[in-house]
Amino acid sequence: xxxxxxxxxxxxxxxxxxxxxxxxxxxxxxxxxxxxxxxxxxxxxxxxxxxxxxxxxxxxxxxxxxxxxxxxxxxxxxxxxxxxxxxxxxxxxxxxxxxxxxxxxxxxxxxxxxxxxxxxxxxxxxxxxxxxxxxxxxxxxxxxxxxxxxxxxxxxxxxxxxxxxxxxxxxxxxxxxxxxxxxxxxxxxxxxxxxxxxxxxxxxxxxxxxxxxxxxxxxxxxxxxxxxxxxxxxxxxxxxxxxxxxxxxxxxxxxxxxxxxxxxxxxxxxxxxxxxxxxxxxxxxxxxxxxxxxxxxxxxxxxxxxxxxxxxxxxxxxxxxxxxxxxxxxxxxxxxxxxxxxxxxxxxxxxxxxxxxxxxxxxx
DNA sequence: AAACTACTCAACCGCAGCACG
DNA sequence: GCGTGCTGCGGTTGAGTAGTT
Numbered sequence: 057x058x059x060x061x062x063x064x065x066x067x068x069x070x071x072x073x074x075x076x077x078x079x080x081x082x083x084x085x086x087x088x089x090x091x092x093x094x095x096x097x098x099x100x101x102x103x104x105x106x107x108x109x110x111x112x113x114x115x116x117x118x119x120x121x122x123x124x125x126x127x128x129x130x131x132x133x134x135x136x137x138x139x140x141x142x143x144x145x146x147x148x149x150x151x152x153x154x155x156x157x158x159x160x161x162x163x164x165x166x167x168x169x170x171x172x173x174x175x176x177x178x179x180x181x182x183x184x185x186x187x188x189x190x191x192x193x194x195x196x197x198x199x200x201x202x203x204x205x206x207x208x209x210x211x212x213x214x215x216x217x218x219x220x221x222x223x224x225x226x227x228x229x230x231x232x233x234x235x236x237x238x239x240x241x242x243x244x245x246x247x248x249x250x251x252x253x254x255x256x257x258x259x260x261x262x263x264x265x266x267x268x269x270x271x272x273x274x275x276x277x278x279x280x281x282x283x284x285x286x287x288x289x290x291x292x293x294x295x296x297x298x299x300x301x302x303x304x305x306x307x308x309x310x311x312x313x314x315x316x317x318x319x320x321x322x323x324x325x326x327x328x329x330x331x332x333x334x335x336x337x338x339x340x341x342x343x344x345x346x347x348x349x350x351x352x353x354x355x356x357x358x359x360x361x362x363x364x365x366x367x368x369x370x371x372x373x374x375x376x377x378x379x380x381x382x383x384x385x386x387x388x389x390x391x392x393x394x395x396x397x398x399x400x401x402x403x404x405x406x407x408x409x410x411x412x413x414x415x416x417x418x419x420x
Numbered sequence: 421a422a423a424c425t426a427c428t429c430a431a432c433c434g435c436a437g438c439a440c441g
Numbered sequence: 442g443c444g445t446g447c448t449g450c451g452g453t454t455g456a457g458t459a460g461t462t
Contacts, residue, residue, distance in 0.1 A: 072430075072456080094447065110448080111431065146450060161451075162429050425461075432454075439447085 069103045073112050077102060081109055082117050115158045122154030126163050134160060134168060139182045 073081075084100035090113065093106035102109060115121075126134075130152055137148045145157035145164075152160065169179040177183065 070432075092447080106447085107433095108431075114449095115430070143451065157450075158430075165452095166428060423462085425459100427459075428457090430454105430456090433452085434450105435452105436450080437448090440445090441443105 068097075068105050068108075070108065073116075077104070078112070078117055081112060085113060085117075115156045118156075120154060121156060121159075126155075126167075130155070131163075131168060134164060135182075138164065138168075138179075142180075 080100050080102055084096065088099070090096055090110070093110045096102075096106055096109050097104050100109070104112075133151060134148060137144075137151060141147055143161075143164075145161040148160050149155055149157040172179040172182070
């Protein structure tokens with residue numbers, strides 16, 4: 057190993073590419089394909105080494121590259137994947153097909169890593185930095201707390217997935233790719249579902265004069281599980297939000313009743329399939345409640361986890377804010393608050409005749 | 421307007437892994 | 442088994458740009 061860099065070859069240019077060079081490279085590849093990168097520069101009439109050509113093509117000139125700002129969804133995916141697989145940019149790039157590994161790496165280094173660090177989270181472990189002398193810990197913002205909660209939940213998800221992966225690794229062999237493992241892990245978790253969202257699709261939510269709120273699909277569902285039956289009160293207490301990921305599975309109950317998952321993607325499908333263990337399955341069609349998991353079970357599960365955040369106060373919620381817990385948490389046995397969050401989209405709220413701050417009480 | 425600082429991201433560097441003779 | 446060539450990947454750099462003083 058340790059070959060000398062190709063740029064040491066006499067006469068080869070380095071540094072920024074000119075538009076003329078770009079044109080030559082693109083024209084050649086479009087006509088002939090890249091073939092052997094090492095042979096390409098001479099054939100294309102470029103004074104560059106093959107490596108430089110490959111980089112320029114894969115990171116910049118390739119026609120299927122999406123440029124510009126990363127979406128919230130893309131950032132979520134990167135965060136989830138980073139928690140799962142670390143700095144494996146090329147693997148991440150396969151999950152964000154229009155982004156290059158270089159772009160993802162740059163975005164992580166310049167934005168996401170700093171953002172986490174600012175929140176007091178170690179970007180490498182995705183856990184809060186435990187510095188007892190640090191005033192930052194005490195003064196951490198609510199937002200940071202939510203990010204912590206979210207990331208801790210991600211870690212849980214990772215642990216769960218690892219539990220699922222190990223036997224799979226044995227089945228598939230050590231050479232199995234991350235994708236193979238993810239797909240294999242997801243498959244057995246897919247259960248026959250009662251699609252709560254579908255059940256209520258097309259049926260308008262109603263809010264009575266008494267402010268009672270009924271989930272319309274609930275009573276008609278032929279299912280062994282209890283039906284959802286929400287009532288809404290006006291909330292006059294601080295809200296507590298549960299963000300994406302961990303929180304997705306918990307707030308999802310509410311959000312599933314209200315509308316589609318706002319966190320849908322192919323990657324999330326894989327992640328969410330694992331969450332089916334908790335009685336929920338996310339899909340492109342919304343959130344489903346598994347037939348064999350009584351609603352009371354996952355409500356209890358939700359509440360167990362909410363207990364972890366009892367000390368939180370204040371009105372910030374994280375992602376998926378539409379389905380957040382709130383109020384007096386100790387007495388929150390069946391209540392979910394509509395809180396402001398990334399995805400508490402005005403259109404969604406309007407559609408469901410909800411306001412931020414509304415308290416939904418489930419009838420289970 | 422100039423100087424300085426911070427930030428972004430394309431490009432480079434060097435190592436690892438693989439194929440092949 | 443070893444050497445060579447090639448590709449892919451992750452870490453790092455630094456030129457260009459934007460923002461601030």
